Amino acid sequence: MSIAEPARARGRRTRARILQTAAELFAAHGHAAVSVAAIAKAARVYPHQITYYFGSKDGLFVHASLSTLLRDAVRLEPIGLRQRGPGAFRSALARTALALPSVPAAVQAMSISRVRPELQPVAQTYLAVLFRRAEHYLVELLARRGWAVDRPAAVEVRTFWSAVLGARLISESGYGGRSADVDLAGVMTVRER
CATH class of the missing domain: 1.10.10.60 (Homeodomain-like)
Structure with missing residues (x-):
């Protein structure tokens, strides 16, 4: 039975x-x-x-793209942990984040959610999870290494991810140049205490 x-x-x-x-x-x-x-x-x-x-193909795309971004963002953690100094940490995270294959689709998903009000809460939820996980990682890393940031950790991670997504948006909108033309490492304030 x-x-x-x-x-x-x-x-x-x-x-x-x-x-x-x-x-x-x-x-x-x-x-x-x-x-x-x-x-x-x-x-x-x-x-x-x-x-x-x-709800729709667009709804599925927003869910799929942003959940993939969450999964890919975890790939930054071991890369950051391997870095011995704040400068190397900033450079490695910037380089890796800009190369994440899920970032272009995440940017497109956020653009779709901007014009589809019923999808805005979906995007907001995924971004809140991304920021919360990144903040938790950063706080633990700072404590472990004795490093500091010049602003609250929550602001640091929002600034970082906003710059990552914005750099890809600019690069894929047809503007000449590449996302690597943005000094993403310079956006972060991780430093020795």
Whole structure:
């Protein structure tokens, strides 16, 4: 006799599968080239399930892009921990953050949420998590290394991520130059105490 999986657990698993599949498809092909039907087929769900869980293709894109950014941001932590001095820390984090493959899609997702008011709370939630995790990491690192910052840690991480996202937005908007033309390391104030 088999016990049926509870509906709520099955729903969470289905939602996670849709999100993961969409993130992979959007990363490979971009927002415009991926249809709801293609996502549904790849995730082995019905198209109306995407609407049920995410509201729309744009809603799914915002969730997928920003959740991928959260996952990729964790990659900065061990890189920062390996650095012995504040200057090396600032440079390594700046270089790595600008190269994260999820940043362009995150910028696009925030642009979509700006014009879709129902998606603004989604973007705000993901950004709040990003900032909170980054602040926790920074506070622990500062305590471990005996380093300091010239402003509150919360302001430091918001400034850093705003500069990362802004640099990519400028570089991808057609302006000549690259995101590396921004002195992202100079935006951070991490220093010896």
